[in-house]
Amino acid sequence: MHLIVVDTPFDTGPVVAGLVADHRPRVLGVATGSSPEPAYREIVRLGELAPSTVLCLLDEYIGLAPGSAHRYRAQIERQMGGPLGALRIEGPDVDRADLPSAAAAYEQALADLGGVDVQILGIGRNGHIGFNEPGTSFSSRTHVTTLAAETRHDNARFFGSLAAVPTQSITQGLGTIMRARAIVLVAAGSSKAVAVESLFTRPPSIDLPASVLQFHGEVTVVADRAACHLLEGLPPHPVYVTQEQP
Ligand code: F6R
Numbered sequence: 001m002h003l004i005v006v007d008t009p010f011d012t013g014p015v016v017a018g019l020v021a022d023h024r025p026r027v028l029g030v031a032t033g034s035s036p037e038p039a040y041r042e043i044v045r046l047g048e049l050a051p052s053t054v055l056c057l058l059d060e061y062i063g064l065a066p067g068s069a070h071r072y073r074a075q076i077e078r079q080m081g082g083p084l085g086a087l088r089i090e091g092p093d094v095d096r097a098d099l100p101s102a103a104a105a106y107e108q109a110l111a112d113l114g115g116v117d118v119q120i121l122g123i124g125r126n127g128h129i130g131f132n133e134p135g136t137s138f139s140s141r142t143h144v145t146t147l148a149a150e151t152r153h154d155n156a157r158f159f160g161s162l163a164a165v166p167t168q169s170i171t172q173g174l175g176t177i178m179r180a181r182a183i184v185l186v187a188a189g190s191s192k193a194v195a196v197e198s199l200f201t202r203p204p205s206i207d208l209p210a211s212v213l214q215f216h217g218e219v220t221v222v223a224d225r226a227a228c229h230l231l232e233g234l235p236p237h238p239v240y241v242t243q244e245q246p
Pocket residue numbers: 030031032033034035036058059072121122123124125128129130131
């Protein structure tokens with residue numbers, strides 16, 4: 001895994017956007033939440049994504065009204081799809097009565113698209129990627145999942161109250177994420193420091209879902225200094241650190 005450290009959350013944007021542009025993705029996997037927002041603003045500003053690019057959601061809440069602005073599809077539409085000229089957005093159909101079959105259909109849709117060229121990820125305080133919470137199998141495919149208590153607590157900031165945060169989602173599985181040809185993980189803020197330190201210093205374990213990425217050959221972590229403050233020995237910014245695959 002490569003680690004690129006920048007000063008502030010804002011500074012992650014140009015680095016991530018540059019990495020994405022280098023890959024000229026046909027299919028771009030997109031996480032939501034605060035971490036990738038600077039990157040999405042920069043991707044829109046650069047305007048380098050081809051109009052035929054398909055944006056594929058990493059996950060989607062279950063139980064929100066179809067018109068809810070909190071839906072991840074709506075967020076990606078606002079942040080990227082719309083500003084870039086109505087890019088096609090794919091995601092799991094969380095309105096289906098049979099949710100496991102909606103998850104399986106999204107897994108198939110990703111395969112039919114030929115797979116994800118570049119997957120942008122955030123990371124949870126507990127090391128989740130997508131909504132694959134600790135304990136999720138490294139080989140999991142797209143599935144219905146229950147959000148961990150701390151994930152709901154962290155995401156309450158977007159909803160105004162804990163009670164309003166959905167309890168379930170459909171998420172790409174860890175095995176699904178690992179099929180992406182390249183992965184860029186964004187981590188910002190000191191609340192991510194333990195997860196980032198564990199990602200780079202501990203052996204892979206299902207207790208830290210992101211650690212599955214240690215088995216992927218093309219992962220770049222773009223993190224701000226606060227998220228890296230537990231990693232010792234970093235020279236002054238920006239630094240480019242490469243860690244051997246285990
Ligand atoms: C969102 C997602 C989550 C977030 C993670 C970090 O689509 O899959 O894994 O990336 O919870 O969220 P932020 O960036 O808001 O701290």
